[in-house]
Amino acid sequence: MSSLVAEAVQAELGAYEPWPDNACLYQPYQVEQITFPDYANCLSVKTFLHMCGLEFHTEVRTNAEEMSPSGKVPFIHVGAFLVSELDPIIAFVNTRGFQLSRDLDEGMKSEMRAYMALIENVMVNAELYLAWIDEAVSEEITKPRYGYIHPWPLNRLLPWQKQSNVRARLNSVGWAKKTMDEVCDEVKTCCQALAERLDSKQYFFGDKPTELDALVFGHLYTILTTRLPVSRFAEIVQQFSNLTAFCTRVEENFYKKYGRDF
Known part of the structure; x- marks a missing residue:
């Protein structure tokens, strides 16, 4: 607190x-x-x-x-x-006077916050599950990266400690014991809700981006572009053409156009 x-x-x-x-x-x-x-x-x-x-x-x-x-x-x-x-x-x-959602009315702002909470409750937990609970991803990718900078035995102990902390967090919200199929179902339901909200619009609330657009892009683009032994999340996102087009649009408008690195 x-x-x-x-x-x-x-x-x-x-x-x-x-x-x-x-x-x-x-x-x-x-x-x-x-x-x-x-x-x-x-x-x-x-x-x-x-x-x-x-x-x-x-x-x-x-x-x-x-x-x-x-x-x-x-x-x-x-x-x-x-x-x-x-x-x-x-x-x-x-x-500081910078508010992307300043033009939204209170109802739209509440809706935006609800979708941001959906990302936190589903996508964030799903990513943690895939990174730390799935054995293939955890052992081949996450633990070696997390322990990369540390000498032995810290390069073994610290990833194990982090994995325990993540497992405890996921267990507290009922995610640690989910199967991969169940996690994928959660991801698909979340993507379906996002795709329906986006529809054919440029951004989630019209022709200007909001905080939700930044959050969604960060998570979906990472899922689409990160090479992992398990690609099921990326395959789910790719089923929604308007979400993949959205990621391409944000990449072009806020990165490629200005020569920015990710």
């Missing part, structure tokens, strides 16, 4: 300062170290900042997770403030 209060105070104080030229986003090394659930979170935040038109540069650190005020990546360093994870970063950025 104290961490949430601190972040709220940081956001309140941040309203009195302009966005600096040297804003920085911290994340683990992308090629060797980052796990794909963390990559999805980092990509969501980057996309949100790009959609707001805010300048920042990315710093990679082997100990980014330990540096983060919440112990999770990514986090941003803006002036005197450190803020981690998408929701607190959105709140912080809003205090």
Whole structure:
């Protein structure tokens, strides 16, 4: 709770300062170290900042997770403030006068938040399940990447500890004992809901992106482009042509057009 209060105070104080030229986003090394659930979170935040038109540069650190005020990546360093994870970063950025959903009425904002909660409750848990619970992905990809920077025996112990923590989190919400088929059913239901909401629109609430668009892109693009021993999530997303077209559109409009790296 104290961490949430601190972040709220940081956001309140941040309203009195302009966005600096040297804003920085911290994340683990992308090629060797980052796990794909963390990559999805980092990509969501980057996309949100790009959609707001805010300048920042990315710093990679082997100990980014330990540096983060919440112990999770990514986090941003803006002036005197450190803020981690998408929701607190959105709140912080809003205090600076940048709000993607400012044109939505209260009903639409409530709907947007409901879809963002759906991503958190389904996609995030599914990604954690695939990364840490599925044996093939965990042993071949996630654990070696998570332990990459550490010498033996830490490169074995720390991934095991992280896996235990993830299992406890998933167990608390009833996901740890799901079968892969059940998890895939959850992912498909989530994608169906997103596809129906998007329909033929450019973005989820019309012709301008909102926070939901940044969040969805971060997770779906990661699922579509990450090479894993198990490809069932990507195969599910590919069944929804408007979702894959949406990912291509966001990639073009906020990355390729400006020569930005992911």
